[in-house]
Amino acid sequence: MKITHRWLSIAEGCLLVALGIHILNSAGLLISGTAGVSMILLRLTDLSFGALFFLLNIPFYLLAWCTLGRDFTFRTFASVSLLSILSELMKHYVVLSIHPGLSGALGGLLVGFGLIILFRHNASLGGLNILAVYLERHFSIHASKTTLIADIAVLIAALIFLDLSQLGYSLVAFLLLSSVVGRYHRPPKWAQVALVDAKVS
Numbered sequence: 299m300k301i302t303h304r305w306l307s308i309a310e311g312c313l314l315v316a317l318g319i320h321i322l323n324s325a326g327l328l329i330s331g332t333a334g335v336s337m338i339l340l341r342l343t344d345l346s347f348g349a350l351f352f353l354l355n356i357p358f359y360l361l362a363w364c365t366l367g368r369d370f371t372f373r374t375f376a377s378v379s380l381l382s383i384l385s386e387l388m389k390h391y392v393v394l395s396i397h398p399g400l401s402g403a404l405g406g407l408l409v410g411f412g413l414i415i416l417f418r419h420n421a422s423l424g425g426l427n428i429l430a431v432y433l434e435r436h437f438s439i440h441a442s443k444t445t446l447i448a449d450i451a452v453l454i455a456a457l458i459f460l461d462l463s464q465l466g467y468s469l470v471a472f473l474l475l476s477s478v479v480g481r482y483h484r485p486p487k488w489a490q491v492a493l494v495d496a497k498v499s
Contacts, residue, residue: 332425410478
């Protein structure tokens with residue numbers, strides 16, 4: 299039952315993220331991390347978001363396997379694969395027409411809450427999510443700080459491709475995502491113990 303609950307939760311998290319990204323894509327907006335890089339590359343290649351997202355995550359699995367364990371890596375691989383499939387399905391079957399401001403708000407919130415679900419079940423969406431979990435577990439750096447830095451990097455890269463209004467609405471998505479992760483994500487108890495031990499020593 300516990301295993302079923304975990305995988306249902308991971309599927310729900312991927313669905314929330316896929317919907318959030320689809321809403322952002324429909325308005326030409328961006329989100330942070332590997333997903334944001336994939337959105338930028340959409341403008342430079344003929345590959346779909348799902349294909350780009352899957353390919354970009356391949357190098358990060360090695361980091362996950364070596365530092366975060368087999369179970370985390372497997373769940374992350376499954377989550378990335380599921381998100382890629384869901385993104386392809388939404389691209390073909392879900393048609394949206396939403397104001398960019400609302401797209402930025404809804405997209406950021408959906409992606410943020412989807413990530414929270416995945417983090418709580420020892421999974422991620424690869425890329426910078428893996429780095430965020432690694433830094434949190436080994437150095438007690440909260441995941442929201444890593445995602446915020448990633449947001450800034452993606453925004454800087456997006457200056458070439460987006461106009462000011464798109465950048466502004468994308469920033470709304472970035473801020474809401476970071477806010478959700480910062481307020482609702484709680485590091486595992488053993489990570490908190492490691493932080494206390496580090497302070498004592």
